[in-house]
Amino acid sequence: MRLRGLLSLPGVPPLLSLGGLLALWQIAAGAIGIEGLPSASSVIASLPGVLFDLESLAEIGASLQRMALGFAIAVATAIPLGLVMGRSRAVAGFFGPLLTLIYPVPKAALMPIIMLWFGVGDFSKVLVIFLGVSLPLIYHSYAGARAVDEKLVWSAMAMGMPARRRVFSIILPSALPEVMLGCRVGIAMALIVMVSSEMIARQSGVGNLLFNSLDMAQYHTVYATILVIGAIGFALDALFERVRRRLTFWGETGEETVAGGG
Amino acid sequence: MARALKLALLHLYPVALLLAAWEASVAAGLVRKILLPAPSAVFARLFELLQTAAFLEHVAQTLVRLSAGLAIATALGLALGLAAAASHPAGRMIQPLVRVLAPIPKIALYPALILILGFDHASKIALVAADAVFPILFATYHGARMVEPKLLWSARAAGTSPRACVFKIVLPAALPSILTGFRIALVISCVVVFLAEMISSTDGLGHLLIRAARAFRTVDMFVPLVTISLLGLALNALVAAGRRRLLAGYGEAR
Amino acid sequence: MIEIERLSKTFRTETGAEHAALLDISIAVPEGQFLSILGPSGCGKSTLLYIVGGFVRASSGQVRVAGRAVSGPGPDRGPVFQEFALFPWKSVTGNVIYGLLEQGVPREEAERRVAKLLEAVHLKGYENFYPKELSGGMKQRVAIARTLAYDPAILLMDEPFGSLDAHTRTLLQNELLSIWERDRKTVLFVTHSVEEAIFLSDRVFVMTASPGRQKAVIDIDLPRPRVRSELLLDRRYQETVVEIERLMENPVQ
Numbered sequence: 001m002r003l004r005g006l007l008s009l010p011g012v013p014p015l016l017s018l019g020g021l022l023a024l025w026q027i028a029a030g031a032i033g034i035e036g037l038p039s040a041s042s043v044i045a046s047l048p049g050v051l052f053d054l055e056s057l058a059e060i061g062a063s064l065q066r067m068a069l070g071f072a073i074a075v076a077t078a079i080p081l082g083l084v085m086g087r088s089r090a091v092a093g094f095f096g097p098l099l100t101l102i103y104p105v106p107k108a109a110l111m112p113i114i115m116l117w118f119g120v121g122d123f124s125k126v127l128v129i130f131l132g133v134s135l136p137l138i139y140h141s142y143a144g145a146r147a148v149d150e151k152l153v154w155s156a157m158a159m160g161m162p163a164r165r166r167v168f169s170i171i172l173p174s175a176l177p178e179v180m181l182g183c184r185v186g187i188a189m190a191l192i193v194m195v196s197s198e199m200i201a202r203q204s205g206v207g208n209l210l211f212n213s214l215d216m217a218q219y220h221t222v223y224a225t226i227l228v229i230g231a232i233g234f235a236l237d238a239l240f241e242r243v244r245r246r247l248t249f250w251g252e253t254g255e256e257t258v259a260g261g262g
Numbered sequence: 263m264a265r266a267l268k269l270a271l272l273h274l275y276p277v278a279l280l281l282a283a284w285e286a287s288v289a290a291g292l293v294r295k296i297l298l299p300a301p302s303a304v305f306a307r308l309f310e311l312l313q314t315a316a317f318l319e320h321v322a323q324t325l326v327r328l329s330a331g332l333a334i335a336t337a338l339g340l341a342l343g344l345a346a347a348a349s350h351p352a353g354r355m356i357q358p359l360v361r362v363l364a365p366i367p368k369i370a371l372y373p374a375l376i377l378i379l380g381f382d383h384a385s386k387i388a389l390v391a392a393d394a395v396f397p398i399l400f401a402t403y404h405g406a407r408m409v410e411p412k413l414l415w416s417a418r419a420a421g422t423s424p425r426a427c428v429f430k431i432v433l434p435a436a437l438p439s440i441l442t443g444f445r446i447a448l449v450i451s452c453v454v455v456f457l458a459e460m461i462s463s464t465d466g467l468g469h470l471l472i473r474a475a476r477a478f479r480t481v482d483m484f485v486p487l488v489t490i491s492l493l494g495l496a497l498n499a500l501v502a503a504g505r506r507r508l509l510a511g512y513g514e515a516r
Numbered sequence: 517m518i519e520i521e522r523l524s525k526t527f528r529t530e531t532g533a534e535h536a537a538l539l540d541i542s543i544a545v546p547e548g549q550f551l552s553i554l555g556p557s558g559c560g561k562s563t564l565l566y567i568v569g570g571f572v573r574a575s576s577g578q579v580r581v582a583g584r585a586v587s588g589p590g591p592d593r594g595p596v597f598q599e600f601a602l603f604p605w606k607s608v609t610g611n612v613i614y615g616l617l618e619q620g621v622p623r624e625e626a627e628r629r630v631a632k633l634l635e636a637v638h639l640k641g642y643e644n645f646y647p648k649e650l651s652g653g654m655k656q657r658v659a660i661a662r663t664l665a666y667d668p669a670i671l672l673m674d675e676p677f678g679s680l681d682a683h684t685r686t687l688l689q690n691e692l693l694s695i696w697e698r699d700r701k702t703v704l705f706v707t708h709s710v711e712e713a714i715f716l717s718d719r720v721f722v723m724t725a726s727p728g729r730q731k732a733v734i735d736i737d738l739p740r741p742r743v744r745s746e747l748l749l750d751r752r753y754q755e756t757v758v759e760i761e762r763l764m765e766n767p768v769q
Binding site for chain 2: 013014017018020032034036037093094096097098101103105106109112113116117188191192195196199200207210211214219222226229234236237238
């Protein structure tokens with residue numbers, strides 16, 4: 001009985017599964033015994049080395065900054081666009097096919113071309129992240145705006161609410177659950193695009209750190225950095241999920257959508 | 263037939279507009295050809311390359327990795343999704359694992375996969391599988407959970423064992439959902455294999471892009487991008503057609 | 517044939533509260549009897565049926581079928597549900613033949629039997645149709661044929677005509693009776709319609725509102741075969757309707 005109670009506490013099952021994964025890793029490393037797969041314990045031991053190395057921290061920090069910037073710009077532009085698309089067939093008819101075409105193109109793969117145009121600085125990196133985040137944001141905002149119950153809008157009209165107020169009082173809140181879901185997918189995409197674009201561009205950032213360590217055969221650093229990235233991903237997702245739930249506790253959204261690739 | 267054509271045109275006019283504007287800008291000299299080649303140039307080059315064995319070999323490499331990774335992801339995703347839905351203890355073990363692994367950007371695992379599996383096919387296939395398994399797993403799990411219990415009861419009463427029910431009832435009933443997840447996984451696979459080939463590879467479409475970038479051949483940079491997009495669209499259309507055939511009888515269950 | 521002793525069922529809701537659905541139900545159903553279970557909505561009559569079918573476990577009490585305690589579903593107790601529960605990915609034939617194949621009947625023989633069954637439920641010619649292409653009445657015919665296919669000794673019918681329009685309902689009631697007259701299976705028939713219960717059955721088990729308890733057991737003494745037009749003018753039928761409707765008026769006691 002007490003074990004059941006323990007298991008039902010919120011953070012416990014993920015921690016247990018994490019522990020299980022680490023144990024599995026340890027066993028596998030021992031069994032496979034190649035240099036390329038160091039034991040979990042040795043990697044965890046080298047974590048402080050990664051986390052407290054000022055240079056690496058600065059790189060990771062810079063990466064996160066760029067990611068945040070790209071995400072913020074996307075939020076400011078993609079959500080309004082998606083909402084407008086949801087309410088206007090003409091706008092949807094124009095942008096929809098274009099977006100469908102761009103959807104299968106890996107945004108990080110545009111990195112070399114974008115660097116050709118805009119150079120190797122931060123602008124290119126932020127742009128790529130912006131592109132990667134925009135698509136899910138537009139899609140979910142569009143879905144959310146389309147799904148607004150017309151009867152709500154009519155009720156508001158009957159109450160004499162002007163169009164502008166309707167947008168903020170009726171449409172935005174109605175669409176909010178889907179928009180927040182889009183944000184959750186978007187933040188995952190931001191992380192993916194950031195890491196992969198840095199792996200491709202190899203200028204700076206955490207993706208570059210990873211492959212530098214790989215090239216220099218610093219295997220422990222590779223794995224430790226992966227753990228750090230994984231932790232960041234997990235933390236961001238959990239954070240956004242909490243924010244989403246608090247802001248939209250009253251709503252029902254579609255099923256979990258999965259971000260993937262880039 | 264005319265109506266379908268009309269509908270297609272209506273949907274595609276923005277694309278046509280964009281291509282036309284793009285072509286015109288380059289022709290008018292508004293954009294430097296070296297930075298942004300005209301669509302006509304890109305497609306001409308693509309057409310040219312499609313007739314060379316070397317290019318086709320790269321395409322084949324990409325396809326092989328994509329298919330292998332997707333196949334592994336499908337098998338794994340189906341198995342885990344069905345297990346988690348059908349068995350409570352299995353579900354309680356799988357769910358937290360998925361919760362921990364899903365938000366991690368799998369691309370970050372690529373260096374580790376290279377270390378363990380080497381620089382060639384295996385690490386890329388593993389990466390594709392790692393990314394593609396999640397949408398299939400989710401779709402299978404949710405589809406299986408939503409099966410109407412009375413369908414299961416009817417089968418049980420007719421004599422089907424609980425174990426056989428999973429394959430005879432749950433799987434067919436969840437098929438619409440599973441196919442949707444598969445389509446998402448397909449797009450993800452295209453993206454991931456291309457990126458992996460860009461990051462570290464000696465062949466494949468992604469590698470071709472990097473090679474062209476290093477040689478400053480802009481047209482040759484666009485060709486692989488267009489190719490993978492067309493590939494993705496074609497595969498998607500294939501799956502859609504297959505889906506229509508498989509789900510022919512389903513009706514409301516779609 | 518069916519012995520139900522002091523059956524009770526409580527459900528635990530998501531919030532942890534307990535909800536008593538059935539309380540202390542006892543009844544014996546002899547072989548070949550058509551028993552209707554009648555009661556207001558939510559009185560637990562479907563739950564009672566599901567427990568006999570082995571789909572739901574009782575909280576306390578016993579259910580014995582042919583002397584053996586019920587431990588799970590089986591081909592001796594065939595269900596027919598209100599929502600039809602047809603396999604949407606199978607054709608009419610695919611649905612009806614399912615139980616036969618599960619029972620190991622060889623394909624040729626099974627197909628023969630399916631053809632006969634489809635004729636009996638007036639669905640000849642619809643063998644390759646899919647459920648989505650059928651009307652409600654046709655879907656229910658398929659459901660009945662599918663259950664009859666594996667020849668269960670007991671039929672468990674859960675408001676099978678509830679989602680059909682009045683006309684189709686009358687049609688199917690008659691069809692059900694004519695099919696039943698041939699084999700005289702034991703039937704448990706859940707309904708909330710007094711007239712349907714009396715028209716079809718040998719006995720009516722009236723339940724109270726939730727938590728469902730036995731309110732009354734009424735024997736239906738009307739002669740078979742039952743013809744609707746004759747019955748509506750029969751005095752005994754009318755009195756039985758009134759008697760049971762009066763019982764239903766005060767559903768709590």
